[in-house]
Amino acid sequence: MLLSIFLALFLPCAGMSAIFLVYICLLCYSARGSNEEQQVHQFRAPVKPTQNRGLSASDLQKLPKVTGKDLVMDSDCAICLDEIESEQPARMVPGCNHGFHLECADAWLSKNSICPVCRAKLGPHLFNPDHISPC
Secondary structure, three states: OHHHHHHHHHHHHHHHHHHHHHHHHHHHHHHHHHHHHHHHHHOOOOOOOOOOOOOOHHHHHHOOEEEHHHOOOOOEOOOOOOEOOOOOEEEEOOOOOOEEEHHHHHHHHOOOOEOOOOOOEOOHHHHOOOOOOOO
16 A cells, blocks of 8 residues: 555656656757857858849939829829829839839839839839830
8 A cells, every 4th residue: 555655656756757857858959959050140141142222313313303293193102102292293203104202202212123013123224315115
């Protein structure tokens, strides 16, 4: 009887202790692996190098400036989602003729060389003064 009481108390404690030790070992192993991984990543070059994909200030000045009343398409700025008033300065993207507030368009196009509405690429051919619109 004494042996059965001893086994009833000892076996669950021994089992829980074994599970706890395995858990602690796994925690130490994963912590050590993540530290080594972080040290390896410190010496690697970035996967995607940063590059300036926007337009230069001189290219921005070559884009057509109009007023809100001269816009060909919609009079809402798709960047700030506000209406372009008739006397506000606006910038029209050549090729697709989408219009935006001047400040909004310059901020967007200095970081991205695509139209924010239709995603048309603003290539060097659009800045050529001899360029004739296909429309």
